[in-house]
Amino acid sequence: MIQLYYAPGNANLAPHMLLEELGVPHELILVDRDNHVHRGAAYRKLNPNGLIPVLIDGDLVLYETAAICLHLADTHPEAGLVPPLGSAERAHCYKWLMHLTNTVQAEMITYFYPERMVDDAAAGAQVKAHAEARLAQMFDLIDAELAGGGPYLLGAQFSVVDPYLFMLARWSRMMVRPARNRPALGQYLERMAARPAVVRAFAAEGIAAPFC
Structure with a gap:
């Protein structure tokens, strides 16, 4: 197992x-x-x-x-969590997964642990604020992508990138402008939160709604 x-x-x-x-x-x-x-x-x-x-x-x-x-x-x-090998859709799947892990998640680490970036602890708040501003731009980009397609990040098909995006969007929930406060992305997060598999995962980890 x-x-x-x-x-x-x-x-x-x-x-x-x-x-x-x-x-x-x-x-x-x-x-x-x-x-x-x-x-x-x-x-x-x-x-x-x-x-x-x-x-x-x-x-x-x-x-x-x-x-x-x-x-x-x-x-x-x-x-069918990834599109067919060699397809354009597969390439976009790679693109979004790499963007989420290498760009969005990496910036999240800076947001949550700004003290790792500075020697002067007083500068940590400024580092955190800049990270939050950059994350806002990243979520704006994703919101525009969903607004032009959807209902999932790759289009009609739920894929491996959707749980990843949902997880990162959840981490923004305490920000001044969390991911959910965008029209297309907010609707997307509601759809994701309603999936039975998502509900089961959150229940198993002891996390109560709202999820984002």
Whole structure:
């Protein structure tokens, strides 16, 4: 059985939602962040970066959320979570997944941990504010993409990129202008939150509605 190491609402949420969408039997293993279990030697044997999540699938031990999501899509091709190999749609799938993980998520890390970017703690607030402004522009871009197509990020078909976007949009919920405060993106998030697999994933992680 697949095992997913998680902490509620962390970067495990995207692959967790995919596991629920796929209906794949899996075991959730809680990583106690409050007691810094993810920094301990035992967990670092699974992920030397000390980050969540880790997925174990047979002999495979895999970390990096985007890689886990692609692995789940590739090992369950019948679900159609990625477009056909070599297609333009597949290329756009790669584009959006890379944008979400390398651009949006990376900026989220700056927003949540600004102290990592400065030596002077007093400058942290300014770093955080600039990160929030850049994230607002990124969510504006995604909102425009959804407004011109939809109902999902790649168009008509739900795909591997949608749980990833939903997870990142949720992380913005405490910002001055969260992702949900955009017309097309807000409607998209409502559709995602209503999916039974999403509801099950949030319930399993002990996260109550509203999800975003």
